[in-house]
Amino acid sequence: MAVVAETALDEPPPLSSLRFEWNEPVAAAVFRRAGFLWIAFDKASQVDVEGLRAQGGNVIRTIEQIPSERATVLRLTTVAGVNPEIKRDGFAWILEFRRQRMQPQTTIETKAQPNSPVGPRLFLSVPEPGRPIVIRDPEVGDAIVVVPVIPLGHGIAHTFEYPQLRILETAQGVVIQPRIDNLRVRSLRQGIEVTGPGRLQISPVTRELAANVRLGIMRPYSRVFSPQKWRRRVGESFIVHKQRLQNAVALAKDAAREKARLDLARFYFANGLGVEALGVLALVAEDRPGILDDPRFRALRGANRFLANHFAEAREDLYDTSLDDNDEATFWRAAVRAAEGHMAEAAPDLARTGGVTRAYPRALRVPMGMLVAEAAIAAGDTEQSVRYVEALKFDGPNPAQKSRLALIEGRLAELGGDFDGAVARWEEAESGTHRPSRAKAAMARTELLLKLSKITRAEAIEELEKLRFAWRGDEFEFALLRRLGRLYMDEGDYRSGLRTLRQAATHFRKHELAPEVTQEMADAFVHLYLEGGADELAPVTAIALYDEFKELTPAGTRGDEMIRKLADRLVGVDLLDRAARLLEAQVRFRLKGADKARVGAQLALVHVLARDPDKAAEALKATEADDLPPELTRQRRHLLARALIGMEQAPDALALLEDDESLDADLLRVAVFWRAMDWPGAATVLKRLVRKLQAKPRQALNDRQGKFVLSLAIALTLSGEERAVGRVRRDYGAAMDTGPYRGAFRLIAGAQSVGLIDYRTVASRVGEVENFQAFLADYNERLREQKRSAVN
DSSP, X not given: OEEEEEEEOSSSSOEEEEEEEOSSOOOEEEEEETTEEEEEESSOOOOOHHHHHHHTTTTEEEEEEEOOSSOEEEXXXXXXXXXXXXXXXXXXXXXXXXXXXXXXXXXXXXXXXXXXXXXXXXXXXXXXXXXXXXXEOTTTOSEEEEEOBSSTTEEOSSOEEETTEEEOOOSBSEEEEESSTTOEEEEXXXXXXXXXSSOOOOOOOOHHHHHHHHHTOSSOOOOSOOGGGSOOOTTOOHHHHHHHHHHHHHHOOTHHHHHHHHHHHHHHHHTTOHHHHHHHHHHHHHHOGXXXXXXXXXXXXXXXXXXXXXXXXXXXXXXXXXXXXXHHHHHHHHHHHHHTTOHHHHHHHHHHHGGGGGGSOHHHHHHHHHHHHHHHHHTTOHHXXXXXXXXXXXXXXXXXXXXXXXXXXXXXXXXXXXXXXXXHHHHHHHTSSOHHXXXXXXXXXXXXXXXXXXXXXXXXXXXXXXXXXXXXXXXXXXXXXXXXXXXXXXXXXXXXXXXXXHHHHHHTTTSTTHHHHHHHHHHHXXXXXXXXXXXXXXHHHHHXXXXXXXXXXXSHHHHHHHXXXXXXXXXXXXXXXXXXXXXXXXXXXXXXXXXXXXXHHHHHHHHHHTTOHHHHHHHHHHTOOSSOOHHHHHHHHHHHHHHHHHTTOHHHHHHHTTTOOSHHHHHHHHHHHHHTTOHHHHXXXXXXXXXXXXXXXXXXXXXXXXXXXXXXXXXXXXXXXXHHHHHHHHHHHHHHTTSTTHHHHHHHHSGGGTTOOOHHHHHHHOGGGGGGTOHHHHHHHHHHHSOGGGOO
16 A cells, blocks of 8 residues: 655645555545544555655644554644545545544444344344444543445434444544444355344334334325326226326316326326326426426426436436425435445435335336335345335336245345345246346345355356347446456456446546546556566467556556566567567657666667667667766667677677676677687686686586686687697686586596687587577676566
8 A cells, every 4th residue: 555645735724635546446544543543444555654644734633553463544633623524536545634523424324234144133234345344442541443435425323322232433443443242244145143142132113113114104205296087987997087088188178288298198197108198297387387396397207217227317307306304305315326236325315205105006016115125135134124024015016026036035045144045036037038137036046146155156157148138228238248247357367357348438428436547447457567466378379468458557667567568578579579578668658867767778779689780889879868867878878888799890889888787788899809719808708707706726517607607718729829728727627527518528628628619619619508609698688687678
């Protein structure tokens, strides 16, 4: 995790901002206790506390990191009255300090459930809670349980007091202060469960209240519709009733026509025919635009737009200020939010106002009641969901509705730990006629079987792939594509994973989570090409994958490093032309100044390895720059000398290396002298090389040292310096006699070889001699041993 502290300059008085960077979704908690501000994340990391303190200025007075093996926990003191506003940017959490009261943006609902299937419990409804963290408060001296959460700004607005625990106020996350031993705090998929070792002491609802809940009349609801007026006459069929209302519209005149049309629209609405109702309402608004000021008309049109799946338009109508503080309008607003994919956010309102549906005709009551049942599950209130499901079964659901009910019952069974029952109910839904429920049930069953390790990841992928065309175009397809992409990545199939995630991001560009999917792709790309993940792939596969998704290359230095690492990999398997193309694009389009000179040297190196000295010299010339670091200047000089040697311009190469006493410079010099058969010059340089390689007289030699000792002996022999050859024999003869070059050294430097100075004779009698002429090969090998990204 990287932490950056920055000071805001545009707001008086000066404030501070802390940014906590993560490379994956990490849950957070922020709260105050005993005069301290606490910040906790459910992933361990080491924070630069001194850096934070220095950057915090006068706003943050002290800061310390509390030890934790599983989490990152910070405790701060701040200027009085200053509290953080919590924001998020991708995976990063941002705390902006202002003079303000600390409170959550969204309240996490706390429910006492004395009769839950798992026994008495408290349930705090919040999606994606993190791992509970036990923290010893050094100031108070007790232990608290902190549960960070993923949703931004979700916290506890007021302290809750119970005999065995307290739930503290927070700006983000949940903090529980146990008052008994063995209090159990568990994070579930849709919330946080608190239970005791025996019966948790929480107050049950009264018998009267429970009865009212079961009847759906917990309290009188403020309404905007009049469902009692929607009923058909006794014995009148749907067709007869519709024709009677249509005839009334046809015969009505002037103001009476509007009333007749509204009666027909309400009839369509009562029977779940939203599109038909919207057609009639459009005529009403066309004839009298002023009716849009009537909240009852706006509510009726908004509800029908919901039924027709026109959610954005439904929001326009239902969120009109004239409908504020109306329970029925609140219910339909929440229904829109749930349909848009915000079930957790909508769940409290749906659960609170769901009783309005009990007065609706069956055609509306059943589908809207199922929405309430699903919301209750999202809120962790399985008891309410069970009540709704049982009531809906007596409403005579049609086959499609039965499939949807089976899907809900499967979720209830899963939450209750009845996994076999959950699978059975989902298989029943899969065999039903409701296509969305069939697809959702298949996905839920696959996820559960994978979680229980009853199927492999590959089998799960195969099952989910079958669903890609089962139901398309809404939240389900987006979630399916995202899940498939993650599974492919976990399985090591990065191409399929990235392709699937790209489909989720491009097909659902306006989805609020689309940026997160794009970030997942970028993180995967970084893992592949910066953190070594692509090392497990074949080189050709790695470059093909890069070419297909190169738009994910990050900007700046990280992207440059990624390209260089990939080029290193290509050089390592002799795909030099591909490596050169990558680096050429960097030089032409991404870099300037010293960075361009550095990558230009790397490009020249690739051309050297590819035996294309002309292009190497061109690359160096095209990337010249002033005021380069000395080491980079030296490396560029050596590469240019190597290119000049390859271009048969040895004198220019030697002139370039004048006064350069480095090992690489001597390797290049001896290559020039050897090729020109300047044996004295070669011998002079080889003596230095033997010393630089630390070949000690009368001590063992490694393979490389042995090669250069033999090369020295050859150069001295061909120079006719017999006394010098004798010294080499005395100093290194014993060590060479035990190495792989024993025969060649005896032939060249042995006493019986005096007078053997014809190089062609030596070459014809010693097959190994060619190994000792290839000083450029030795230089090239040194280049290969270095990662090109290490060129300074």
